[in-house]
Amino acid sequence: MSDNPLLRVENISKTFRVQGKKLHAIENVSFTLEAGKTLGLVGESGSGKSTLGRLVLRLLESDKGKIFFDGADLSKMSKEKLRALRRDMQIIFQDPKASLSPRMTVGDAIEDAMAIHKIGTKASRRARMTELLERVGLPSEIQYAYPHELSGGQLQRVGIARALSLNPKLIICDEPVSALDVSIQVQVIQLLRDLQQEFNLTYIFISHNLAVVEYLSDEIAVLYLGEVVEQAPADELFKTPTHPYTQVLLDSILKIPETPEMKQQMVSIQGEVPSPLNPPSGCTFHPRCPYADDHCRSVKPVQSLVADGHVAACHRVKEPQDLLLLNAK
Ligand SMILES: Nc1ncnc2c1ncn2[C@@H]1O[C@H](COP(=O)(O)OP(=O)(O)OP(=O)(O)O)[C@@H](O)[C@H]1O
Ligand SMILES: [Mg+2]
Numbered sequence: 001m002s003d004n005p006l007l008r009v010e011n012i013s014k015t016f017r018v019q020g021k022k023l024h025a026i027e028n029v030s031f032t033l034e035a036g037k038t039l040g041l042v043g044e045s046g047s048g049k050s051t052l053g054r055l056v057l058r059l060l061e062s063d064k065g066k067i068f069f070d071g072a073d074l075s076k077m078s079k080e081k082l083r084a085l086r087r088d089m090q091i092i093f094q095d096p097k098a099s100l101s102p103r104m105t106v107g108d109a110i111e112d113a114m115a116i117h118k119i120g121t122k123a124s125r126r127a128r129m130t131e132l133l134e135r136v137g138l139p140s141e142i143q144y145a146y147p148h149e150l151s152g153g154q155l156q157r158v159g160i161a162r163a164l165s166l167n168p169k170l171i172i173c174d175e176p177v178s179a180l181d182v183s184i185q186v187q188v189i190q191l192l193r194d195l196q197q198e199f200n201l202t203y204i205f206i207s208h209n210l211a212v213v214e215y216l217s218d219e220i221a222v223l224y225l226g227e228v229v230e231q232a233p234a235d236e237l238f239k240t241p242t243h244p245y246t247q248v249l250l251d252s253i254l255k256i257p258e259t260p261e262m263k264q265q266m267v268s269i270q271g272e273v274p275s276p277l278n279p280p281s282g283c284t285f286h287p288r289c290p291y292a293d294d295h296c297r298s299v300k301p302v303q304s305l306v307a308d309g310h311v312a313a314c315h316r317v318k319e320p321q322d323l324l325l326l327n328a329k
Helices: 049-056 079-086 106-116 122-135 140-144 152-164 182-199 210-216 234-239 244-255 260-267 294-298 320-328
Strands: 007-018 021-033 038-042 064-069 089-092 170-174 202-207 219-224 227-233 304-307 310-312
Touching (some): 021 049, 021 219, 049 170, 049 202, 106 152, 210 244
Antiparallel strands (some): 219 227, 304 310
């Protein structure tokens, strides 16, 4: 990673108050992301992926830690500056319909996004909107359609066009293809990859499915109960998955087709996710881990270096001979 990344997240944490208890949604997460690259964020439902995305965008305030975007400390930024910066950081959701007004044509919705940020004249915005619709693979007549008239894949393309209309540097893609049919998923992911190359976009790509993340990601962080349990360059993570949780996620790729129901099924591969309101002692993965011993049940592992740029929070990553055993699996 370079010394001058587009995004630098340092030890951010976020707790929510739920039923009078503290819920640690994100715990001490750090990463850097270079311009033009993709960080994949994977983990089961409730692992904190969306919360982390919202913290980066400052749609949520973190309890502690720092976020630097393009060298500037977001926590020290005025509301005014942050508003301007919002253009540079966009988000694409799983359900694009939820962020589109049912009473506005999709063309107006894209134009409106530019108007809010005072970009161009009405005529130039219309021209750009038509051009963007075409770029994301939609016929220009679709600008006159309302969201309910479009398919899921078409809506996601509209969401992408709208995000692009602001010329962002960073796009957080929060499960952007999870609700789509498999064939459409592939098309949308290919589109995102092409657009990344064309506009030098930087992505945080969130998914519960490692296979989806693999295609786009340069680096992958695996979240479990709000913590990064493993992080590595994508090819390294696939070659040498080291945390037992990552191994479970990888095993499940081959077995699990990509549908919302299957998302639930994946969760139950090895027991249920513990409640984040009452996380297990020691290593929070220990109740589901085939290797857990007394040490794992009582002492929380810290992130250890597995290889250059590859970390895992597992007690088994301690001695070189352990590593060899793990990697031989
Ligand atoms: N506003 C909130 N108030 C209370 N708890 C919250 C809030 N937002 C998120 N949480 C909790 O924080 C944890 C992380 O949630 P988050 O939505 O970030 O997970 P996720 O990984 O995006 O899950 P999914 O795959 O289902 O989208 C969960 O336990 C969730 O219930
Ligand atoms: Mg989410």
